[in-house]
Amino acid sequence: MTEPAARIERGVLYITLPGTPLDSVLATALHRLFPGPDDLSAASVILLDAPPHGEFAGLGAATADALPPGLRDGGPDGAVARCIEALASLESITIASLSGDARGCGAELALACDLRVAARTARLGFPHVAYGRVPAAGATQRLPRLMGPGPAFRALVLGEEIDGDEMVRLGLAVRATPTAQAAAEEAKALAGRLGDQSATALRACKEAINVGVDLSLRDGLRLEADLAVLLQTTHDRAEGLRAFLEKRPPRFTGE
Protein backbone atom coordinates (compact mmCIF):
# COMPACT_ATOMS: atom_id res chain seq x y z
CA MET A 1 0.00 0.00 0.00
CA THR A 2 1.45 3.38 -0.98
CA GLU A 3 -1.70 5.52 -0.93
CA PRO A 4 -3.51 6.69 2.21
CA ALA A 5 -6.82 4.88 2.75
CA ALA A 6 -9.92 6.50 4.27
CA ARG A 7 -13.20 5.30 5.73
CA ILE A 8 -15.92 7.00 7.80
CA GLU A 9 -17.57 5.27 10.73
CA ARG A 10 -19.93 6.87 13.27
CA GLY A 11 -18.76 10.42 12.65
CA VAL A 12 -15.05 9.52 12.65
CA LEU A 13 -12.94 9.74 9.50
CA TYR A 14 -10.18 7.11 9.74
CA ILE A 15 -7.21 7.82 7.49
CA THR A 16 -4.51 5.16 7.36
CA LEU A 17 -1.17 6.35 6.03
CA PRO A 18 1.00 3.89 4.13
CA GLY A 19 3.81 4.18 6.70
CA THR A 20 6.18 5.69 4.15
CA PRO A 21 7.93 9.09 4.42
CA LEU A 22 5.68 12.11 3.94
CA ASP A 23 6.76 13.42 0.53
CA SER A 24 4.87 15.59 -1.97
CA VAL A 25 3.08 12.67 -3.58
CA LEU A 26 1.75 11.32 -0.28
CA ALA A 27 0.93 14.85 0.99
CA THR A 28 -1.10 15.59 -2.15
CA ALA A 29 -3.08 12.35 -1.81
CA LEU A 30 -3.63 12.96 1.92
CA HIS A 31 -4.72 16.56 1.37
CA ARG A 32 -7.49 15.36 -0.99
CA LEU A 33 -8.99 13.24 1.80
CA PHE A 34 -9.58 16.17 4.17
CA PRO A 35 -13.16 17.44 4.28
CA GLY A 36 -13.66 20.82 2.58
CA PRO A 37 -14.77 23.89 4.56
CA ASP A 38 -18.32 23.69 3.12
CA ASP A 39 -18.77 20.01 3.77
CA LEU A 40 -21.30 20.24 6.60
CA SER A 41 -21.58 16.48 6.94
CA ALA A 42 -17.82 16.31 7.55
CA ALA A 43 -16.58 14.00 10.26
CA SER A 44 -16.29 15.67 13.66
CA VAL A 45 -13.18 13.60 14.44
CA ILE A 46 -10.31 12.54 12.17
CA LEU A 47 -7.83 9.84 13.16
CA LEU A 48 -4.54 9.58 11.30
CA ASP A 49 -2.77 6.27 11.77
CA ALA A 50 -0.41 3.91 9.96
CA PRO A 51 -0.01 0.12 9.96
CA PRO A 52 0.96 -0.59 13.59
CA HIS A 53 4.25 -2.39 13.04
CA GLY A 54 6.09 0.19 10.98
CA GLU A 55 6.72 3.89 11.06
CA PHE A 56 3.99 6.56 11.19
CA ALA A 57 5.95 8.58 8.65
CA GLY A 58 9.73 8.48 8.85
CA LEU A 59 12.76 9.76 6.96
CA GLY A 60 13.45 6.89 4.58
CA ALA A 61 16.88 6.12 3.22
CA ALA A 62 19.27 9.04 2.71
CA THR A 63 21.70 9.01 -0.19
CA ALA A 64 25.08 10.71 -0.26
CA ASP A 65 23.93 13.68 -2.34
CA ALA A 66 20.20 14.08 -1.54
CA LEU A 67 18.03 14.71 1.50
CA PRO A 68 16.09 11.70 2.80
CA PRO A 69 12.55 11.51 1.33
CA GLY A 70 10.91 12.40 4.64
CA LEU A 71 12.66 15.79 4.65
CA ARG A 72 13.20 16.44 0.94
CA ASP A 73 9.80 18.02 0.19
CA GLY A 74 9.44 19.91 3.48
CA GLY A 75 10.13 23.40 2.15
CA PRO A 76 7.84 26.34 2.94
CA ASP A 77 6.03 26.45 -0.42
CA GLY A 78 5.53 22.78 -1.21
CA ALA A 79 2.66 20.32 -1.15
CA VAL A 80 3.74 19.01 2.28
CA ALA A 81 3.50 22.43 3.95
CA ARG A 82 0.12 23.03 2.24
CA CYS A 83 -1.23 19.67 3.38
CA ILE A 84 -0.11 20.21 6.98
CA GLU A 85 -1.52 23.74 7.08
CA ALA A 86 -4.84 22.41 5.74
CA LEU A 87 -4.84 19.74 8.46
CA ALA A 88 -4.17 22.31 11.19
CA SER A 89 -7.01 24.50 9.87
CA LEU A 90 -9.70 21.79 9.98
CA GLU A 91 -12.64 22.31 12.34
CA SER A 92 -12.69 18.59 13.16
CA ILE A 93 -10.76 17.27 16.16
CA THR A 94 -7.68 15.56 14.72
CA ILE A 95 -5.76 12.73 16.38
CA ALA A 96 -2.45 11.16 15.35
CA SER A 97 -1.89 7.55 16.33
CA LEU A 98 1.88 7.21 16.72
CA SER A 99 2.33 3.47 16.99
CA GLY A 100 5.61 4.02 15.16
CA ASP A 101 8.15 6.77 14.61
CA ALA A 102 7.41 10.15 13.04
CA ARG A 103 10.39 12.09 11.73
CA GLY A 104 10.92 15.14 9.57
CA CYS A 105 7.76 16.07 7.67
CA GLY A 106 5.98 13.16 9.36
CA ALA A 107 6.71 14.69 12.78
CA GLU A 108 5.36 18.05 11.60
CA LEU A 109 2.20 16.28 10.40
CA ALA A 110 1.72 14.72 13.85
CA LEU A 111 2.21 18.11 15.54
CA ALA A 112 -0.54 19.70 13.45
CA CYS A 113 -3.09 17.36 15.06
CA ASP A 114 -5.01 18.34 18.22
CA LEU A 115 -4.16 15.15 20.13
CA ARG A 116 -1.63 12.35 19.89
CA VAL A 117 -1.50 8.81 21.27
CA ALA A 118 1.92 7.15 21.18
CA ALA A 119 3.55 3.79 21.80
CA ARG A 120 6.24 4.13 24.48
CA THR A 121 8.85 3.16 21.91
CA ALA A 122 7.62 5.53 19.20
CA ARG A 123 9.89 8.48 18.55
CA LEU A 124 9.21 11.96 17.33
CA GLY A 125 12.20 13.56 15.63
CA PHE A 126 13.05 16.80 13.87
CA PRO A 127 16.41 16.25 12.14
CA HIS A 128 15.97 19.31 9.91
CA VAL A 129 18.86 21.31 11.34
CA ALA A 130 21.22 18.32 11.18
CA TYR A 131 20.57 18.36 7.42
CA GLY A 132 21.01 22.13 7.21
CA ARG A 133 17.29 22.83 6.89
CA VAL A 134 14.59 24.59 8.97
CA PRO A 135 11.19 23.04 9.74
CA ALA A 136 8.78 24.84 7.39
CA ALA A 137 5.43 23.21 8.14
CA GLY A 138 4.76 24.74 11.52
CA ALA A 139 7.01 22.89 13.98
CA THR A 140 8.92 25.98 15.17
CA GLN A 141 5.60 27.60 16.12
CA ARG A 142 3.54 24.62 17.27
CA LEU A 143 6.10 22.81 19.41
CA PRO A 144 6.87 25.67 21.86
CA ARG A 145 3.15 26.42 22.19
CA LEU A 146 2.45 22.77 22.97
CA MET A 147 5.23 22.11 25.48
CA GLY A 148 7.19 25.29 26.20
CA PRO A 149 10.29 26.83 24.58
CA GLY A 150 13.03 24.99 26.54
CA PRO A 151 12.09 21.44 25.52
CA ALA A 152 11.22 22.71 22.01
CA PHE A 153 14.79 24.02 21.56
CA ARG A 154 16.21 20.61 22.46
CA ALA A 155 13.95 18.89 19.95
CA LEU A 156 14.22 21.38 17.08
CA VAL A 157 17.74 22.78 17.37
CA LEU A 158 19.67 20.01 19.13
CA GLY A 159 17.66 17.38 17.27
CA GLU A 160 16.95 15.27 20.38
CA GLU A 161 14.20 12.74 19.73
CA ILE A 162 11.18 12.43 22.03
CA ASP A 163 9.86 8.97 22.97
CA GLY A 164 6.30 8.10 23.98
CA ASP A 165 6.75 8.51 27.75
CA GLU A 166 8.46 11.84 27.22
CA MET A 167 5.63 12.92 24.90
CA VAL A 168 3.14 12.32 27.72
CA ARG A 169 5.28 14.17 30.24
CA LEU A 170 5.64 17.16 27.92
CA GLY A 171 1.96 17.22 26.96
CA LEU A 172 2.50 16.10 23.37
CA ALA A 173 0.63 12.81 23.80
CA VAL A 174 -2.55 12.00 25.72
CA ARG A 175 -1.23 8.53 26.50
CA ALA A 176 1.76 6.26 25.92
CA THR A 177 1.08 2.54 25.55
CA PRO A 178 3.43 -0.44 26.09
CA THR A 179 3.05 -1.73 22.52
CA ALA A 180 2.46 -0.41 19.01
CA GLN A 181 -0.74 -2.44 18.76
CA ALA A 182 -2.04 -0.94 22.00
CA ALA A 183 -1.36 2.58 20.73
CA ALA A 184 -3.41 1.87 17.60
CA GLU A 185 -6.27 0.49 19.71
CA GLU A 186 -6.11 3.28 22.27
CA ALA A 187 -6.20 5.92 19.52
CA LYS A 188 -9.22 4.26 17.90
CA ALA A 189 -11.01 4.10 21.24
CA LEU A 190 -10.29 7.79 21.87
CA ALA A 191 -11.53 8.70 18.37
CA GLY A 192 -14.68 6.68 19.00
CA ARG A 193 -15.33 8.39 22.34
CA LEU A 194 -14.85 11.84 20.81
CA GLY A 195 -17.02 10.82 17.84
CA ASP A 196 -19.88 10.22 20.30
CA GLN A 197 -19.51 13.74 21.76
CA SER A 198 -21.36 16.77 20.45
CA ALA A 199 -19.72 17.84 17.18
CA THR A 200 -20.83 21.42 17.79
CA ALA A 201 -19.32 21.55 21.26
CA LEU A 202 -16.05 19.95 20.07
CA ARG A 203 -15.75 22.53 17.29
CA ALA A 204 -16.42 25.40 19.70
CA CYS A 205 -13.94 24.02 22.23
CA LYS A 206 -11.21 23.70 19.57
CA GLU A 207 -11.89 27.26 18.39
CA ALA A 208 -11.80 28.64 21.94
CA ILE A 209 -8.47 26.91 22.65
CA ASN A 210 -6.65 27.54 19.39
CA VAL A 211 -7.90 31.05 18.66
CA GLY A 212 -7.68 31.98 22.35
CA VAL A 213 -3.95 31.27 22.71
CA ASP A 214 -3.25 34.06 20.21
CA LEU A 215 -5.45 36.59 22.04
CA SER A 216 -4.90 38.43 25.27
CA LEU A 217 -6.41 36.59 28.24
CA ARG A 218 -9.25 39.13 28.45
CA ASP A 219 -10.14 38.81 24.77
CA GLY A 220 -9.88 35.04 25.07
CA LEU A 221 -12.30 35.03 27.99
CA ARG A 222 -14.80 37.01 25.92
CA LEU A 223 -14.42 34.61 23.01
CA GLU A 224 -15.07 31.68 25.34
CA ALA A 225 -18.09 33.38 26.93
CA ASP A 226 -19.61 34.16 23.51
CA LEU A 227 -19.09 30.60 22.28
CA ALA A 228 -20.52 29.22 25.54
CA VAL A 229 -23.64 31.40 25.26
CA LEU A 230 -24.02 30.41 21.60
CA LEU A 231 -23.87 26.75 22.64
CA GLN A 232 -26.72 27.32 25.11
CA THR A 233 -29.02 27.33 22.08
CA THR A 234 -28.11 23.82 20.87
CA HIS A 235 -30.14 20.60 21.12
CA ASP A 236 -26.94 18.84 22.16
CA ARG A 237 -26.55 20.95 25.27
CA ALA A 238 -30.18 20.33 26.29
CA GLU A 239 -29.64 16.60 25.68
CA GLY A 240 -26.35 16.64 27.61
CA LEU A 241 -28.01 18.18 30.65
CA ARG A 242 -31.05 15.92 30.46
CA ALA A 243 -28.88 12.82 30.16
CA PHE A 244 -26.72 13.91 33.11
CA LEU A 245 -29.72 14.54 35.35
CA GLU A 246 -31.31 11.21 34.24
CA LYS A 247 -27.94 9.45 34.78
CA ARG A 248 -27.75 7.95 31.28
CA PRO A 249 -25.29 8.43 28.39
CA PRO A 250 -26.22 11.35 26.10
CA ARG A 251 -27.17 10.89 22.43
CA PHE A 252 -25.71 13.86 20.59
CA THR A 253 -26.72 14.80 17.05
CA GLY A 254 -24.50 17.82 16.42
CA GLU A 255 -27.53 20.12 16.29
Place this chain on the structure above:
Amino acid sequence: MAAPISIRLEGSVLWIGFNRLERYNAYNLAMRDALYEAFGLAAEHPDVGAVIVYGEGDHYSVGADLTEFGTAPSQQVARRVRFARDVWGRVLDCPRPIIAALHGYCLGSGLELALLCDQRIAADDAVLGLPEINLGMIPAAGGTQSAPRVAGLGHASALLLTGERISAGEAMRHRLVEEVVPRAQLRLRAGEIAEHCARLAPDAALATRDALRRGLDLPLAAGLALERRLARRVWE
Protein backbone atom coordinates in the same frame (compact mmCIF):
# COMPACT_ATOMS: atom_id res chain seq x y z
CA MET B 1 -30.38 28.74 54.16
CA ALA B 2 -26.68 28.55 55.07
CA ALA B 3 -24.36 31.03 53.39
CA PRO B 4 -23.05 29.56 50.12
CA ILE B 5 -19.50 30.52 51.03
CA SER B 6 -17.68 30.84 54.32
CA ILE B 7 -15.32 33.75 54.71
CA ARG B 8 -12.90 34.66 57.48
CA LEU B 9 -9.76 36.70 57.97
CA GLU B 10 -6.94 34.91 59.83
CA GLY B 11 -4.10 37.35 60.37
CA SER B 12 -3.62 38.85 56.94
CA VAL B 13 -4.97 35.85 55.00
CA LEU B 14 -8.57 35.93 53.75
CA TRP B 15 -10.00 32.40 53.55
CA ILE B 16 -12.86 32.08 51.05
CA GLY B 17 -14.51 28.64 51.20
CA PHE B 18 -17.17 27.05 49.01
CA ASN B 19 -19.85 26.00 51.47
CA ARG B 20 -22.70 24.04 49.93
CA LEU B 21 -21.89 20.70 51.50
CA GLU B 22 -25.19 19.09 50.46
CA ARG B 23 -24.31 19.71 46.78
CA TYR B 24 -20.55 18.95 46.97
CA ASN B 25 -19.99 22.73 46.77
CA ALA B 26 -21.62 23.03 43.35
CA TYR B 27 -21.35 26.56 42.02
CA ASN B 28 -24.76 28.27 41.81
CA LEU B 29 -26.08 31.81 41.40
CA ALA B 30 -26.10 32.53 45.14
CA MET B 31 -22.48 31.40 45.35
CA ARG B 32 -21.56 33.51 42.35
CA ASP B 33 -23.00 36.62 44.00
CA ALA B 34 -21.31 35.82 47.31
CA LEU B 35 -17.92 35.28 45.60
CA TYR B 36 -18.35 38.51 43.69
CA GLU B 37 -18.74 40.34 47.03
CA ALA B 38 -15.94 38.36 48.68
CA PHE B 39 -13.38 39.19 46.00
CA GLY B 40 -14.47 42.82 46.21
CA LEU B 41 -13.63 42.66 49.92
CA ALA B 42 -10.31 40.92 49.17
CA ALA B 43 -9.36 43.77 46.86
CA GLU B 44 -10.39 46.60 49.17
CA HIS B 45 -9.89 45.51 52.78
CA PRO B 46 -6.58 46.98 54.00
CA ASP B 47 -5.78 44.00 56.27
CA VAL B 48 -5.93 41.40 53.49
CA GLY B 49 -2.47 40.43 52.26
CA ALA B 50 -3.32 37.20 50.45
CA VAL B 51 -6.36 35.07 49.64
CA ILE B 52 -7.01 31.32 49.80
CA VAL B 53 -9.89 29.70 47.90
CA TYR B 54 -10.85 26.26 49.25
CA GLY B 55 -13.79 23.91 49.74
CA GLU B 56 -15.53 23.07 53.04
CA GLY B 57 -16.33 19.38 53.54
CA ASP B 58 -15.07 16.42 51.54
CA HIS B 59 -14.68 18.15 48.18
CA TYR B 60 -13.41 21.43 46.78
CA SER B 61 -16.21 21.79 44.20
CA VAL B 62 -17.95 19.67 41.57
CA GLY B 63 -18.48 22.71 39.32
CA ALA B 64 -21.65 24.37 38.13
CA ASP B 65 -24.96 23.37 39.71
CA LEU B 66 -26.66 21.92 36.65
CA THR B 67 -30.11 22.11 38.23
CA GLU B 68 -29.98 25.87 37.72
CA PHE B 69 -29.01 25.65 34.05
CA GLY B 70 -31.49 27.11 31.61
CA THR B 71 -33.13 29.22 34.30
CA ALA B 72 -31.96 32.51 32.74
CA PRO B 73 -34.84 34.07 30.78
CA SER B 74 -32.80 34.22 27.55
CA GLN B 75 -29.29 33.86 26.15
CA GLN B 76 -29.08 37.65 25.86
CA VAL B 77 -29.77 38.03 29.57
CA ALA B 78 -27.37 35.20 30.43
CA ARG B 79 -24.61 36.90 28.45
CA ARG B 80 -25.26 40.30 30.01
CA VAL B 81 -25.23 38.90 33.55
CA ARG B 82 -22.03 36.95 32.78
CA PHE B 83 -20.21 40.25 32.36
CA ALA B 84 -22.18 42.31 34.90
CA ARG B 85 -21.31 39.87 37.71
CA ASP B 86 -17.91 38.94 36.38
CA VAL B 87 -16.43 36.90 39.24
CA TRP B 88 -13.58 35.74 36.99
CA GLY B 89 -12.67 39.32 36.11
CA ARG B 90 -12.61 40.15 39.82
CA VAL B 91 -10.29 37.24 40.51
CA LEU B 92 -7.95 38.40 37.75
CA ASP B 93 -8.08 42.00 38.94
CA CYS B 94 -7.54 41.14 42.61
CA PRO B 95 -4.48 43.05 43.85
CA ARG B 96 -3.56 40.27 46.32
CA PRO B 97 -2.03 36.89 45.51
CA ILE B 98 -4.65 34.11 45.42
CA ILE B 99 -3.87 30.49 46.32
CA ALA B 100 -6.30 27.67 45.47
CA ALA B 101 -6.34 24.69 47.87
CA LEU B 102 -7.80 21.67 46.04
CA HIS B 103 -9.11 18.41 47.47
CA GLY B 104 -11.67 15.76 46.52
CA TYR B 105 -13.61 16.63 43.40
CA CYS B 106 -12.24 19.73 41.64
CA LEU B 107 -14.34 19.90 38.51
CA GLY B 108 -15.72 22.35 35.96
CA SER B 109 -16.09 25.95 37.03
CA GLY B 110 -14.55 25.17 40.45
CA LEU B 111 -11.32 24.08 38.77
CA GLU B 112 -11.59 26.97 36.32
CA LEU B 113 -11.59 29.43 39.22
CA ALA B 114 -8.45 27.73 40.56
CA LEU B 115 -6.77 28.02 37.14
CA LEU B 116 -7.21 31.80 37.33
CA CYS B 117 -5.42 31.91 40.71
CA ASP B 118 -1.68 32.47 41.19
CA GLN B 119 -0.93 29.05 42.73
CA ARG B 120 -2.69 25.71 43.02
CA ILE B 121 -1.91 23.31 45.90
CA ALA B 122 -3.64 19.93 45.65
CA ALA B 123 -4.25 17.30 48.31
CA ASP B 124 -3.29 13.77 47.26
CA ASP B 125 -6.99 12.82 47.10
CA ALA B 126 -7.84 15.54 44.55
CA VAL B 127 -9.53 14.56 41.27
CA LEU B 128 -9.42 17.24 38.58
CA GLY B 129 -11.43 17.56 35.38
CA LEU B 130 -13.18 19.85 32.94
CA PRO B 131 -16.10 17.59 31.97
CA GLU B 132 -18.14 20.18 30.06
CA ILE B 133 -17.58 18.50 26.68
CA ASN B 134 -19.31 15.36 28.02
CA LEU B 135 -22.45 17.46 28.43
CA GLY B 136 -22.35 19.01 24.95
CA MET B 137 -20.91 22.25 26.34
CA ILE B 138 -17.61 24.04 26.69
CA PRO B 139 -16.18 25.59 29.87
CA ALA B 140 -17.61 29.05 30.50
CA ALA B 141 -15.52 30.22 33.45
CA GLY B 142 -12.30 30.73 31.55
CA GLY B 143 -11.05 27.13 31.33
CA THR B 144 -10.34 27.16 27.59
CA GLN B 145 -8.12 30.21 28.14
CA SER B 146 -6.58 29.61 31.56
CA ALA B 147 -5.66 25.92 31.12
CA PRO B 148 -3.40 26.47 28.06
CA ARG B 149 -1.72 29.39 29.82
CA VAL B 150 -1.10 27.40 33.01
CA ALA B 151 -0.22 23.98 31.56
CA GLY B 152 0.67 24.63 27.91
CA LEU B 153 -1.45 23.87 24.86
CA GLY B 154 -0.59 20.15 24.87
CA HIS B 155 -1.75 19.21 28.37
CA ALA B 156 -4.68 21.65 28.16
CA SER B 157 -5.98 20.23 24.87
CA ALA B 158 -6.04 16.74 26.39
CA LEU B 159 -7.94 17.95 29.48
CA LEU B 160 -10.46 20.05 27.54
CA LEU B 161 -11.14 17.84 24.52
CA THR B 162 -11.32 14.44 26.25
CA GLY B 163 -13.22 15.62 29.35
CA GLU B 164 -11.36 12.92 31.34
CA ARG B 165 -10.62 13.22 35.06
CA ILE B 166 -7.06 13.07 36.35
CA SER B 167 -5.50 12.42 39.76
CA ALA B 168 -3.52 14.95 41.81
CA GLY B 169 -0.26 13.28 40.76
CA GLU B 170 -1.16 13.47 37.08
CA ALA B 171 -2.27 17.07 37.51
CA MET B 172 1.15 17.89 38.94
CA ARG B 173 2.96 16.08 36.11
CA HIS B 174 0.70 17.93 33.63
CA ARG B 175 1.58 21.29 35.21
CA LEU B 176 -2.02 22.05 36.27
CA VAL B 177 -1.02 22.26 39.95
CA GLU B 178 2.29 23.35 41.45
CA GLU B 179 2.36 21.15 44.55
CA VAL B 180 0.72 18.01 45.95
CA VAL B 181 0.55 17.41 49.73
CA PRO B 182 -1.11 14.80 51.99
CA ARG B 183 -4.79 15.59 52.53
CA ALA B 184 -4.29 16.37 56.24
CA GLN B 185 -1.69 19.04 55.47
CA LEU B 186 -3.55 20.89 52.71
CA ARG B 187 -4.82 23.85 54.71
CA LEU B 188 -1.60 24.15 56.66
CA ARG B 189 0.49 24.27 53.48
CA ALA B 190 -1.88 26.67 51.67
CA GLY B 191 -1.80 28.87 54.77
CA GLU B 192 2.02 28.87 54.81
CA ILE B 193 2.22 29.96 51.18
CA ALA B 194 -0.44 32.62 51.64
CA GLU B 195 1.27 34.00 54.75
CA HIS B 196 4.56 34.07 52.90
CA CYS B 197 2.83 36.03 50.09
CA ALA B 198 1.26 38.40 52.62
CA ARG B 199 4.68 39.24 54.12
CA LEU B 200 6.15 40.28 50.76
CA ALA B 201 6.49 43.93 49.76
CA PRO B 202 3.08 44.28 48.10
CA ASP B 203 4.08 46.54 45.23
CA ALA B 204 7.04 44.36 44.26
CA ALA B 205 5.00 41.14 44.47
CA LEU B 206 2.14 42.60 42.43
CA ALA B 207 4.36 44.13 39.79
CA THR B 208 6.12 40.79 39.39
CA ARG B 209 2.82 38.95 39.07
CA ASP B 210 1.50 41.49 36.56
CA ALA B 211 4.65 41.24 34.47
CA LEU B 212 4.36 37.43 34.48
CA ARG B 213 0.69 37.32 33.64
CA ARG B 214 0.33 40.18 31.20
CA GLY B 215 3.66 39.37 29.57
CA LEU B 216 2.31 35.96 28.54
CA ASP B 217 -0.11 37.74 26.20
CA LEU B 218 2.59 39.86 24.56
CA PRO B 219 5.41 39.36 22.08
CA LEU B 220 8.71 39.05 24.02
CA ALA B 221 9.96 42.57 23.19
CA ALA B 222 6.68 44.10 24.41
CA GLY B 223 6.81 41.89 27.51
CA LEU B 224 10.33 43.08 28.31
CA ALA B 225 9.18 46.68 27.90
CA LEU B 226 6.28 45.98 30.26
CA GLU B 227 8.71 44.51 32.80
CA ARG B 228 10.93 47.60 32.63
CA ARG B 229 7.90 49.89 33.02
CA LEU B 230 6.55 47.99 36.03
CA ALA B 231 10.02 47.66 37.60
CA ARG B 232 10.74 51.37 37.24
CA ARG B 233 7.73 52.18 39.44
CA VAL B 234 9.04 49.91 42.19
CA TRP B 235 12.70 50.92 41.90
CA GLU B 236 12.05 54.62 41.93
